[in-house]
Each structure stands twice: as structure tokens, then as C-alpha cells.
Amino acid sequence: TVTTFDGQGRPLTVSTSGLAPVTYSYDARGRLTTTVEGEGASQRTTVLSYDALGRLSSRTDALGAVTTYGYDAAGRRIAE
DSSP: EEEOOOSSSSSEEEEESSSSOOEEOOTSSSEEEEEEEEEEGGEEEEOOOOOOOOTTEEEOOOTTOEEEEEOOTTSSEEOO
């Protein structure tokens, strides 16, 4: 397995013999925003979005299915 990292030590790419490569992207706050698995026609992308408080608010998978997340006043995830 070969992993490349950005200047903050976060993984950017992971390549493992016999497996599809994985690429990671981050926003300006260092939060994971995109994961891309594979290449070309077999590429699968997952997109993560965050609310104003930095909590995960939604996840869109490679098939376009969206999962939204809700939180209570204490910041605990209560809905998915």
C-alpha cells in the first residue's frame, strides 16, 4: 500500500495492489469533502457536506443517494 499525504498529514491518495485507488479531498477547514474510489467508468464518488457548526449534514453516495443528519441542541446526532 502506498499513501500520499498533504502538508497537514492528511491522506490524499491510497493505492493498494489489486484494489481500486482512493483519492481524498478536504475543504479549507480540513474536513473531508470528497472520496473517489476507482478510475474511469468504474469511479465512485462520495461527497460530504457540513453545517455552519462543522457537523456532518449530508452524505451523497456514488449512486446519488443522499443521507442527511440532524442534531439536538447539545450537538448529538439524533437523525439520519
